[in-house]
Amino acid sequence: MRELLHSVALRAARYLEDIQERRVSPSHEAVRDLARFHEPLPEGPTAPEEVIRMLDEAGSPATMGIAGRRFFGFVIGGSLPAALGANWLASAWDQNAGLFAATPISATLEEVSLRWLLDALGLPEESGGAFVTGATMANFTALAAARHAVLERVGWDVEARGLFGAPEIQVVVGEEAHPSVIKSLCMLGMGRERVVRVPVDRQGRMLSEALPALKSPGIVCVQVGNVNTGSCDPVPEICRRSHEAGAWVHVDGAFGLWAAASPRYAHLVAGAAEADSWATDAHKWLNVPYDSGLAFVRDARQLRGAMSMTAAYLPQGGHREPMLYVPELSRRARGVDTWAALKSLGRSGLGELIDRNCRCARRFASGLAGAGFEILNDVVLNQVLVSFGAAEATERVIAGIQEEGTCWCGPTLWQGRVAMRISVSSWATTEADVDRSLEAMLRIARDAGAAG
Numbered sequence: 001m002r003e004l005l006h007s008v009a010l011r012a013a014r015y016l017e018d019i020q021e022r023r024v025s026p027s028h029e030a031v032r033d034l035a036r037f038h039e040p041l042p043e044g045p046t047a048p049e050e051v052i053r054m055l056d057e058a059g060s061p062a063t064m065g066i067a068g069r070r071f072f073g074f075v076i077g078g079s080l081p082a083a084l085g086a087n088w089l090a091s092a093w094d095q096n097a098g099l100f101a102a103t104p105i106s107a108t109l110e111e112v113s114l115r116w117l118l119d120a121l122g123l124p125e126e127s128g129g130a131f132v133t134g135a136t137m138a139n140f141t142a143l144a145a146a147r148h149a150v151l152e153r154v155g156w157d158v159e160a161r162g163l164f165g166a167p168e169i170q171v172v173v174g175e176e177a178h179p180s181v182i183k184s185l186c187m188l189g190m191g192r193e194r195v196v197r198v199p200v201d202r203q204g205r206m207l208s209e210a211l212p213a214l215k216s217p218g219i220v221c222v223q224v225g226n227v228n229t230g231s232c233d234p235v236p237e238i239c240r241r242s243h244e245a246g247a248w249v250h251v252d253g254a255f256g257l258w259a260a261a262s263p264r265y266a267h268l269v270a271g272a273a274e275a276d277s278w279a280t281d282a283h284k285w286l287n288v289p290y291d292s293g294l295a296f297v298r299d300a301r302q303l304r305g306a307m308s309m310t311a312a313y314l315p316q317g318g319h320r321e322p323m324l325y326v327p328e329l330s331r332r333a334r335g336v337d338t339w340a341a342l343k344s345l346g347r348s349g350l351g352e353l354i355d356r357n358c359r360c361a362r363r364f365a366s367g368l369a370g371a372g373f374e375i376l377n378d379v380v381l382n383q384v385l386v387s388f389g390a391a392e393a394t395e396r397v398i399a400g401i402q403e404e405g406t407c408w409c410g411p412t413l414w415q416g417r418v419a420m421r422i423s424v425s426s427w428a429t430t431e432a433d434v435d436r437s438l439e440a441m442l443r444i445a446r447d448a449g450a451a452g
């Protein structure tokens with residue numbers, strides 16, 4: 001075991017060094033060579049060293065350089081060194097994170113991380129928290145708590161009786177709600193088509209004057225950090241009106257909520273703490289390994305009400321039982337990498353990570369605008385939308401950038417226009433990486449005949 005793990009560590013270290021200079025997307029050759037994996041089920045055993053050798057030799061070259069410094073696709077962070085190391089150790093521990101009795105260390109680090117997260121994000125300290133796979137499941141988990149709470153207020157036990165015959169819940173979302181919010185509503189039986197969609201402005205923010213008359217039982221889903229523009233819904237105004245009407249406010253802050261951890265950017269999410277529940281990702285801006293999402297619910301009782309399995313697993317000895325707050329029973333020890341990331345960064349390191357990424361985003365925007373290309377969003381956070389002219393020109397430039405390999409950015413459609421989206425979310429990205437990527441982008445745009 002010692003020799004095997006030692007060799008894995010060396011291979012992983014070499015991978016993380018090489019990836020800084022390798023092309024960001026895998027070569028066509030490397031992807032083609034994945035055919036090697038399509039073999040019949042082996043008739044007998046293969047030595048562990050051989051399994052790892054094949055995985056590294058044929059698998060590593062076919063990875064996307066997400067762990068590197070110049071991956072700007074979607075909203076994807078890397079892995080902080082301490083978080084990656086903690087994740088390895090936790091895998092060696094192989095703890096089942098469902099119950100305190102099964103894993104005191106994992107349960108304890110969830111409890112500590114939860115307290116630190118609520119502090120860093122400026123959320124009510126009494127909130128309950130769930131360590132789940134990502135913001136999709138965090139939205140699902142928080143909205144299950146919302147469904148439980150708003151129906152309980154009108155005398156309906158949704159866990160016992162289901163939604164058949166239940167009072168109708170008014171569900172309100174912005175036109176720009178992330179698809180994972182809509183999917184969560186589908187999974188919770190609240191439907192995709194019966195939700196009220198509120199129009200948005202040019203940055204994708206809900207127009208609060210366009211809110212319908214709110215009622216109880218009701219759930220209003222707001223967003224901090226639009227996945228394209230980085231902008232935030234007017235949360236304080238929406239909270240005020242929702243609460244007056246007895247409705248629940250849920251915040252999807254998959255990456256945007258982390259702005260609260262930076263004194264420079266906290267004003268963007270001011271008032272988010274007035275809501276009733278929140279969803280965010282640790283695998284985006286906190287830079288922990290996949291997968292790691294977080295749901296918080298102001299009234300922990302409502303989260304437990306929605307997530308408890310049976311009375312058979314009641315808390316023992318006054319500990320927080322992780323399984324009472326999440327959809328799963330058995331799962332990995334996500335609290336360990338989250339704790340390690342927060343411990344290694346501290347409050348100041350977390351704030352600096354957010355600030356540095358936002359500074360790099362502005363540097364991208366001014367470099368591209370300086371060359372005459374149009375920036376389609378107000379660059380308020382870490383997201384930049386750029387057009388290289390007509391849709392076909394922009395598509396050609398994006399394809400060229402992905403193919404050339406210095407960096408990687410994806411396409412998006414923003415209010416009817418094709419754009420390239422740059423998201424700066426990695427702890428490892430420096431201003432030198434921005435300059436090197438800008439040089440490549442502008443050279444490729446010129447070669448593609450895009451007029452700046």
Ligand SMILES: *Cc1c(COP(=O)(O)O)cnc(C)c1O
Pocket residue numbers: 075133134135136137178180181223225226227252253254255281293
């Ligand atoms: C990324 C994102 C999600 C989905 O998060 P996953 O971790 O991929 O499940 C939800 N909402 C917003 C605003 C996002 O940016």
